[in-house]
Structures are given as structure tokens and as C-alpha cells.
Amino acid sequence: MKLRLNQRNIPILATFAVFVLIYIVGSIMYRNFFSLRVLVNLLIDNAFVGVIAVGMTFVIISGGIDLSVGSLVAFTGVLTAKLVSVYHVHPLIVIALALAIGAALGFTMGNLIHHFSLPPFLVTLVGMFLMRGLSFQLSLSSIAIQKNPFLFSLTSIGIPLAKRLKLPLGTAIVFLIVVAIGIYVSHFTKFGRNVYAIGGNEQSAILMGLPVGKTKIMIYTLNSTLCALAGVVYTLYTLSGYPLACVGLELDVIAAVVIGGTLLTGGAGYIEGTLLGVLILGLIQTFITFQGTLSSWWTKIVIGILLFVFILLQTYITKTSSLSARKA
Amino acid sequence: METNHKIILEIRGLTKTFPGVKALSGVDFFLRAGEVHCLMGENGAGKSTLIKVLTGLYKKDGGKILYEGRPFELSSPVEAPLHGISTVYQEINLIPALSVAENIYLGRQPMKHGRIDWKAINQGARAALKKLDVNIDVTQPVSSYSVAIQQLVAIARALDISAKILILDEPTSSLDAQEVEQLFSLIRKLKAEGIAIIFVTHFLDQVYQISDRITVLRNGELVGEYKTAELPRVELVARMLGKQLEEFVSESGEHLSTKEEQTRKAFLQVRGLERKGVINAFDLDIREGEVLGLAGLLGSGRTEIARLLFGIDKAHAGKVLVDGKEIDVSSPRKAIDAKFAFCPEDRKTEGIIPDLTVRENIILALQGSKGIFNTLSKREQTEIVDKYIKALAIKTPNSEQSVKNLSGGNQQKVIVSRWLASNPRFLILDEPTRGIDVGAKAEIQKLVLELSHEEQMAILFISSELEEVIRCSDRVAVLRDRQKLAELVGDQIEEKQIMHTIAKKEVSE
Amino acid sequence: MKSWLMRLKSEQTQKVLWPVVALCLILLFNFFFTPGFFRITIKDGHLFGSLVDILNRGAPTLMLTLGMTLVYASGGVDLSVGSILAISGALAAYLIRPGYASGILEYPDPPTSIIIAVALPLLLSLVAGAWNGFLVAYLDIQPIIATLILMVAGRGIAQLITKGQIVIFIHKPFEFVGGGFLFGLPFPVVLTIIMIALTFFLTRKTALGMFIEAVGANPTASRFMGLKAQRIKLMLYIFSGFCSGLAGLMICSNIRGADANNAGLFLELDAIASVIIGGTINGGRFTLAGSVVGTLIIQSLTTTILTRGIAPEVTLVYKAIVIILVVLIQSENFRKLLTGYIRTAKTNGATVPAHAVKEVK
Amino acid sequence: QCKEKHDKKIVVGFSQIGAESAWRAANTESIQKEAEKRKDCIELKFSDAQQKQENQIKAIRSFIAQGVDVIAFSPVVESGWEPVLKEAKDAGIPVILSDRAVDVSDDTLWVTFMGSDFVEEGRRTAQWLVDNYEKVKRADKTMDKVRIVELQGTVGSAPANDRFAGFREVLKDHPNFEIVKTQSADFTRAGGKQVMEAFLKAEGGDKIDVVYGHNDDSALGAIQAIEEAGLKPGKDIIIVSIDAVRGAFEAMIEGKLNATIECSPLLGPQLFDAVEDLALGKELPKRIVTEEGVFPAEVAKEVLPQRTY
């Protein structure tokens, strides 16, 4: 892919610059911060967030929002754990089923949003309640997946990078693949471009004869399917299912997407930015763990401050560099 | 020209009702292959509605549509191109944040190896625009270009779709003579290829230049179908308005004389104002009670002058004096505090507040300068709003209608009313009559003259319609290539002289 | 009569109509199936009953909704309302019993005056709102992220004040704010009604409401009209902060304790949902009445679930079903579909041609 | 002060659930204070997970990356730790569980578990009711069974599940007790108050004998609702709950709460004793039990001054 060095890339470059900046600061401040392991951990630990964030980027670019993601991850986890541990169904079948349920939920929400012109916020809020409620129906307590060779192997396969360090298939690699596909879809497919058009101006998109309804339904279906996939990733990450898992995840995901430069009003954004957004949120957390002396409340305050500093830097770099770009 | 081609589209008894409005009632319309068919009528007559029913945006309430002899009804505009119908809608419908090239190819991108071929898109877009004589960077977002360019991009998109029926709903409202000519030569070519073209405009000249047939609508009802050659202008106007148009009062000779002009107080003085790359340094004087016209071709910098004066864009150099004192116009707010007002050319993005009512849209600017608590009473509001609804014949069921439900021309009238009502000392009108029908256009021109000559308002009048500039202005500043070339006064204000000034090459550069 | 009919037909009323219908349906259900739901008795001169509970418990959310409606109409959103609520409550409790979190159980002498206990937290809420407004209006940060900062950090600040403890207290005058009665009604309800009336007056009887909608719906056009969008937005976030602060005092006073971690948790979701159910558009028209009804719908639903004793683990499923129905009722397409079915059923399959249903003038 | 001399500082990574309650805040404070006391030999890396398992996992993985000597954590939920604990084991870092056990197939993944037992707390609460049957079953109410309403914790959370189960485990052998209503009060005061209000409307105040709160705060909220309904909590309706926080003692002194079952958060000293032992290569028991008590209203006055949370 050709890197287009124009105005539109500036926000992403700014975001990247800030990421590097924070990373350098961390490396100076803390021992062991500057290591491959920390970077790989960022990918592993945030894999499930990232997978959803890719889907959410499409949703937000189209001018919508999806609040159901956290609950759907929890539901997928509980479903997988229960079917595998209690009913001994083969994991592959379970994964397929989970993805199908995710797709069905997204498809339903998309249809409601499109055909009845309902606000996405409310429809997906209902999706959020429903999936959380259904998770409770499956199990009230958490379920561990024990001794399932297939799932265990999924967690242990990976590309070795160093001693006792590999890029695991089940989390990091899935994440990177989804990002790559996301970039491809958003730049090089008609569907991807239609998403931008709908978010840019839905009325115009209709008048231009774009398949607005179909695209919208596809967006939510895609997002929920990715969410279910993230649920599987999360299940592999924890090897368990927990009905209260990922409460409030939707906000983290939305934050990552928006920090990545996507406009909540729709029409603009990049998957590349989202990848950076996810990594930056992860980095803020890593920072705080390495710091290691903050009390619970100071943790929150410092997260807020870092978030603020980061956004300020991002805005500042974007502004000055686009000014100088315009002058040139 | 003889057009005995076969009828490709047949509409009978088409009816469409909106809450409180009968937009179309029992309209018949016949379109033949290889003809240019003008759809005429006042603002709100139902022209755009007919088009939108045809392309499937609205569902018809009654009537019959036959396309190539078969019953025809689309459920959404997605299907229109599939049936060979390509449309330029009245309001510019492009995706602002996407590039020009992409806007031309959205929904029908060329693919290569399973992915969108961006190279082909950019090349194709350049070629498509070249046919219209537009040379711009097609990779820039559409929103970075002026309304006129956007209109041309929308046209380029429609022309690029191979179609049997091409619908153009007021495509020329922001274009000037040169671009229109370019467009017409393309239309003639398409016509020769047997394509049927529906063309909507309020410019009578253009109607007689290009069309074969005219269908006139009034208040949603069919007045009749005529061969253009057989319908004299006055007749056409009479059919549209349902009455004879009263002769326009001011003859073009009645400008303020040079002498009288100089005795008036110089209200606004602009000295060396410039913005690099957009408009070169220029001086400008406007006196109280005077209308200064700006003439120039597309992209010559007229809008830019207006934006600079109103503080929307920041000037890099120069100063603005009011009553001899330098003032700061670095933001619209400050300009308004100096009693300036600016009616922008792009009504969709810079003008209307779609969800608000007609009443609110009209009083907003006036209320804005009064502040939050000094609220206009209901009675005052109604008075103002009713005055303009009547004066400009704004077609709306009542003043509480959402402005988004008005026809394009009527929205424009609302925006103009807003600024006329705001009682400024200095009023900038950028293309105020865009998409407005003949009757209302005369009305607006009359109001402009009234405000200036009777209420001593200083007015900067911008229009791509030269005739209009000539008619309204006491003085005309001529622009070319982002530079003010000359000022014409008195008898110099006539078409030939202006065209001559624009065309004249600078001898010494 | 005629003007009344006109009003019923106007767009604004149309928008509120369906939420009201939804609310009525929920109440009607209870009227028939939940015994005692409509019983209102008078205890010690106070009204007492489930309906009063709905108002009383809904009062803090209503406050948040009020601020949220305006912010939402201006094209923004305020995620930090829950956190500001917690801060305000925490500060009030701290002022009343400053040593509690560090183990000193005594009250200060002389006891904290109610004026301080109310004024300082509200002041702090104003500051918090101003911070949000500053980020959104002047630094041009996307509202969701700008307010997320305070949403996260705000809880930290609240916990910093209480040191993570739940600070409990006894302070009769202050307890009146959230637990007192006026005219037989719980004071929070009275306060909320006053605030609603005030907001209505400020936005609808002055030009402010129109300005907010204009700024939200078309910022560019508003700028050209010289509307001070930045200042208006700043004011709205400050107002939202103030409303959250009041809500915080109500809750803290009502439970006679400040729970920095849990007070107002996830309440921003309820507030935003109320606003949307009420028909307010993000950047555009707002309807205060709609938002109020929206909150009442959500609160009635909660009270219904609790009163009927639905098992907690299925509560969410019920909530989901009811909310989707409430939302669907508001969709014109859905109603058409529904009446279409009914009509087809009645006419036994014969569809009515669309043009036969003409507008009657 | 350290128990013994060490060659170098022991770096301990502690991942806390969050600060969701006063109980948790006390737990954190106990740990941080104790680490401060032993700063000659202990360096504490503290991380707050804000009630999220994913954050806890991230923190533990980050501890591994930082190369700490010992990892300790209060798991937010029992399961889901297998992969990350395996990583810790591979890296040779011992893991101590505090406050809650984990559900893993291989119990060599952790060294020791210290802290309370939620099921046991539920059992003790029920047992207190059974033991005080005479007081609980009041003569002025003529129902044949003791009618209990339950204020659950957050649906699906481990303490809620366990306190729910433990309570029923004891009561199932006592048919003269009946749980008539149960709702989630989310472990909060506001929740407890709102739920209790609804219970009072639905059941009528005179048909409720006992309120069982999964934690003190929800019970304290319920007390207010009862008062506002014109009844006397602690007399007209018996109230029991779990945690034994300071607020509960104040309520007991006022006679509004009848008993609270302790669940001690003060695990700091125990934790760092264990850490030091580990560093010295001592063998640790798999389970370290914390002293906990049942506090009836009668002892409230003398105990309150000693409460630090």
C-alpha cells in the first residue's frame, strides 16, 4: 500500500508520533520498559479490544455506535466455556456457533436500525442488556475451561520471537490479521467506501444511489461478528467464561477508535489510526503498572491526566503540521 | 429542430402529497428520446418532487409511470442507475469529506485484482472533469472547493454514468456563462446520441438555448406542454406565474450618477486587503445607500472578497475602515458587531438550519445580534416573518414548517429574508438569487434597491448572472484571477464593457 | 379547541406523543397486573406509594437528563455526569464529616453549615462542567473523549476525597435536600420540577433554545450568524455539571452517605437513553418534555421490575424487551407495518391502494 | 519492620481488583501500609484493575515483564487465570492469592491462598438467624414462617453467588425460614434503599421479618427505606448483613442493625509474612485462614473504636 503523504495522513502520523513519544518517556523512566516483551504484551493483552475496535471503526465511520460489544464478548465466552466444559462439544463447532450468533445479533440490530430508522444508541443498548441477560441465563458464575487440548494448543501456537516470547496465534496474530483485513476493506472495497459515504452524508449517499440500507446492515453484522471473534480471543486469553466479563468495554473500544482519529460524527477515520488508538490506551495502562505506587484513586486520576496530555499533544501536532503543510 | 422521437417515459396523473402540501396533483409528463425537455415552474411548483418520485426517493401517492412502455416504479434511488437513469439533484449531493475523484466514482468504482483501482479512478475523474473544462486536483476533498466547482463535479458524475435518461435539476444555478456553454455543448452531444434529458432551470435564456420542449407546472398542477420554438418568453412567464410579470421598475440606466455618488459619505473603505494564494491586495470603497456589484468568472475571487470582509477567512494584510475608523473584522462575530451581514452562496452547508422552522430560520440572525435575553416577542416575529413570506412569495404551508421541507428555491428565499431582516448597515449578498424563479428574483432585486436607496444600506452584490449585477449595481468592480482589475461606474455598467474588461489582457504585467 | 388540535398536530408534540403512549402502556400494565401499584397513601403528611417512588428515584436521573438534553442538542454528549455526581456527593459528605475517612468519627464543632455543604459541591460541579466545556468548545476535542477524561478521573477525585470509604453522616438540614418533603412531595421531586420549569423557561421563553439547536444543527451557518457557539457550549457543559452536582447532593443526602465508587455509576447511559427516547437529536431539535418522559419510562420499568419481584438474573432480558418495544412504538415504519397487518387481517388480504388514503384537509 | 534480614529487596507485584467498596479500600490500605512498614526488604508494585479481569491479567503480565520476585493478587473472579498463571510459573515467579481462590486445573500454579470464604460468610449469617430464632420470629407477627427478603450483590459476581449459596445451604434444613423475595442491590446503599422500597410496597412491611444484605451497605440502605415507611428497623424488621464495616457498627449502636458478619480485609501483615517466608525458601501452607467473627448488636459499642474501615 502506498503511503499517501498528504493532509489526511497527518492525524495518523501525529498519533503515531505521540505513541513513540510516550514509549520513549516510559523507557527512560522505568527499567525493562524498553523491551520486545512489553511491545508484544501490548498486542496480546489488547488483542480482543483491537479486534472489536476494527469493527467499531466501521460503525463509527458510518455515523453509528454499538454499545453491545462488551456483553457480546461475555456471552460468547460463557457460551464457549459452557459448551466445551459442560457439554463437551468440539471447540471448532462452538466457535462457529458463536460467530453465527454474533452475526445474527448484528444482523438483527442492523435491520432494526435501518428499516425502522431507530437510533443505533438505543438498539445496541438493548443488544447490550439482552446479551448480558442471556449470559446470566447460561451461567451465573464463571466457568473454567479445563483440559481441552484443542483450545490449549490454540493458545500455545505462535511465532517465536525470543526466548520464552512468542507472538501467539490465538490473540496477537488474529488481531493483526483483522487489522490488515480491516485496512483492506476500508480502502479497497466498495463496501468500505460506502461506509465512508454514509457517514459523510447519508442523504447524499442515498441520492447517489448507494446501497445504504444493505451497507448499514452489513456494518452491524460485521461488527458483531468481529465481536464474537473477539469473544473467542478473550476466551482463549482467559480460558474461561464469565458473565460479568468486559463490563464497560464498549467505552474503551469507542475511546480507542476516537483517539485513533475517527470522528464520532461519522465520515472520517482510519483503521490504522484505530490500531494506534488501541495501543495507546494499552500503553497508558502499562505505564501505570510500571509506575506501581499509585493508589486506586490516583490511578484513575493519572489515567485521566495521561489521556488529556495525549489528546492535547495529538491535537497540537496535527494543527501545527497541517498548518505548515498548507504553507508549503 | 424536429423531435419526433418515440416517447421513452410517460407519466400520467402523478400525485404526491406531503403533510399540508399537495406537491403534485395529476401531472402528466412525456419525455422523448433525444430531446431536451425543460421542466419549468415557480419555486415550489413541484419540479424536484416529480424528479424524486421518478428516481424512487419518494413513493408516489397516485398515477402511473411508464418507462419504455412498461409500468415503472422504483423503491429507492439505488435502482435508478440500473435502469439507465442518471440524476443531478438540485441540492449538491456529494460526500464532502471524500475526494473529488471518489465522489465521481462512488458506487461504481473500477476494480482490479479484487480491489479498487484508485489510479483509474483519479485518471477517469480528471478526464471526466476535463470535458467540462475543469482542471482541479481531484485527490482533494470535495468540500475544499467552491459551490460552483461542486456543482460541476456532480454534473461530471452524472454525465459519466451511461444512461438513457439524464436528469439535471438546476445544474447551472451557480455557473456562469462560460461553464454553461461548456455544459450545453456536452448536452447537445448526448442528445445527438439519443439520450433523453430533463432539464430544470430558472434561467429563461438557457431554456431557449437548449431545450426542445417545455412542460410548465404551477402549484403542483400541470399547466401544459409546449414546443419551445412555439412559446414566446412572455407567454412562458405568464404560464408559470399564472399572470403577467409586471415590468421590472428599474431600467438598467438608472444608476447613481458619478457626481451624486461622490457626494455620498464613504461608509466602508478597504485598503490593501489580501489573503495569499486566494485574493491579491485590493482597495474597495462602498458608500451608504450604494450597491457595489462584483463581476468576474468562476473562481475569480468574488466569494473570497466577501469572506474576507466578513471575517470568515483571516486577511494576511490590509485594513478595513468604517466611517474612517479602522475596525477589526477578524471573525464573523466582530463583523456583525460592526453591523455587517453576509448571505452566503452555499445555502445547504452555510445557510439553512434544516430542522428549525421557517420562522426561526428567518429571525435567527436578527435575534443573534440582539442576544439571548432580548427576545423578540411572538408578535414581532410573526410580523417580520409574514412580511417576507409575502414579499418573496415563500411557498410554505405555514411559518412553523421545518425549512428542510421547503423546495430549494424557497429555502434560498428564507436565507435571503434572514439577512434582509437583520437590519445591517452593510449587507453582502453572495449569489442571493441562486435557484430562485423569475418572479421572486425581480422581487429580491427590488428589495435590494429599496434597502440601499431608501434605507441607506451599503450593499455588496455578487452574482454570476451578469444581467442581474448590471441591473442592481451603482458601481461594479471587475475581478479576474483573484485580482481586482477595474471599477466601472455610470454608463460603463453594461454587459459588453464588463466582458471586455474581464477579457482584456493586462498589457504590462 | 381548534388551536388545541393544531398543537396536537405540531411536530414537537408529535415527538412527545409516542413516548407518552409508551409510558402510559407501562403504567397501564401495572394498573391491571401489579396490585397496589397505584395505591397512594398519606404517611406523616407525605405521599407514599410506588408512583411517588418512581418520581423520587427518578429525580437524580431527571436532573442529569436535563443537562444532557441541552448538551446533546448542541451536538455533544457528556459522559462525565456520573462522576461529577459522585464528586459533588463526596465533597458534601466530606465537609459534613471531614475526619471520617481517616478514622475520626466525630463531627466538626460547630457543625458544618448547610450552606457550605450545598454551595461548595455545587461550585466544584460548575468547575468540572467548565472544564468539560473548555475542552469541547475551546480546545475542539471531540465531546465523547473530552468528557471521558473527567468520567475516569472524576471518580478518582471523588475517591480521593473519601479515601475510598463510604462516608456516612447525620446532618438534619442537609438530609432535607434528598430526603425531605415539601407540599407532601419528596423534596428532590419538587426541586426537579423547579429545575425543569427553570430550564424550560430559560430555553424556550428566551432565544437560548433556538441558539442551541442552531449551533448543534449547523455550526457553520451559526458562525456566519455571529452566534457565540463556544460560549454557548461552555455554558451548556457548565449547566450539565451543575445538574449533575445537584443530583449528587440529592443522592448523597438521600442515603446519608457518599459512595464515591458507585454513586451514579452507569447513570450517563440512562440519561443519554432518556434523551434519545424523548426524541432529541444529536445536534438539532430538543424536547425537554420528551426527555422527562424518557427518564420516567426507564424508572417506571425499574420500579416495576423490583415491585413485581422478577428474578435479578432475568431482569436485563425484560428490560431489553420492554425498551425495544418502547423504541419500536416510536418508529413510524413499525407502526405502519403493524397497522398494515391489522388492516390486511381485517380486509382479509385485500390491500388498500396507497393513493386511496388521501390527506384530508 | 521486616521479620528477618534479606540480601536484597523483594519486589512484590500486587494486582488489586479496584476500589469498589470501603471494604476493598481498607484491604488496599492494609497492604500498602504494611509494605511501607517493611520498606527495608519489600518493594511493592501496586496496580488497580478497576474491577476488570482483563486489567488484572494485563497487570500480572506486566509484572512478569518487569521481572518482579513475587506476584500476589485478589482475583476479581475465580476462573480465567490459567494461561497467565502458567506464564508466571514459566517465568519462575511464585503467586499468592489473597481474598479469593482461583479455579485452575493445576494447583501448583499458585503457592498459597489467604483470605475469607464467601460461602462460609453466607452460612454464618444464616446460622445466626437460626440461633436467634426466638428473637427473629416475633410474636406480634402471626405468620407461620420467618419471612426473609434478600438484597443480593451484583448479579454474577463471586461474593453474591457464594453468599447466596452459603445462606441457602444452612436454611434448607430449617423449613421455618422462607426467602420470599430476592433482588440485586448491587452492593450499594442506593440500591439497597430502592430495592427495599419496592419490597415494602410489594409485600407490605408487616409481612417481612428479616432483611439479609449481601453486604452492609445495601442493608444500611434498606434500613433507611424501612424507616421512611414508618417502621423500626432492627425491631419491626430484623436486619443482618456481611462485612462489618464501620457504618454497620454505628447502625447497630443505634439499634437499627441486628448483626454483621465479619469478613476481614486486613490481609497486609499476613501477605508480607508469606512473601518473606517465600523469599527465605520456607514452605508455605496451601491455605492461610484469616480470623473472622460474628458481631451482634450487643458488642457494637466496644468494637467500633477499633474498626479502621
Ligand SMILES: Nc1ncnc2c1ncn2[C@@H]1O[C@H](COP(=O)(O)OP(=O)(O)OP(=O)(O)O)[C@@H](O)[C@H]1O
Ligand atoms: N419532504 C417534504 N415534506 C414536506 N413538503 C415538501 C417536501 N418536499 C417538498 N415539499 C413541498 O412540495 C412542494 C414542491 O416542492 P419541490 O421541491 O418539488 O419544488 P420545486 O418545483 O423543485 O421548486 P424549486 O424551484 O424551488 O426547486 C413545495 O411546496 C415543498 O414545500
Ligand SMILES: Nc1ncnc2c1ncn2[C@@H]1O[C@H](COP(=O)(O)OP(=O)(O)OP(=O)(O)O)[C@@H](O)[C@H]1O
Ligand atoms: N476553475 C477553478 N479552478 C481551480 N480552483 C477553483 C476554480 N474555481 C474556483 N476554485 C477554487 O474555489 C476557491 C473560491 O473561489 P471563489 O469562490 O472566491 O470564486 P468566485 O469568484 O466566488 O466564484 P464562484 O463562487 O462562482 O466559484 C478558489 O480559491 C479556488 O481554490
Ligand SMILES: [Mg+2]
Ligand atoms: Mg427544486
Ligand SMILES: [Mg+2]
Ligand atoms: Mg462565489
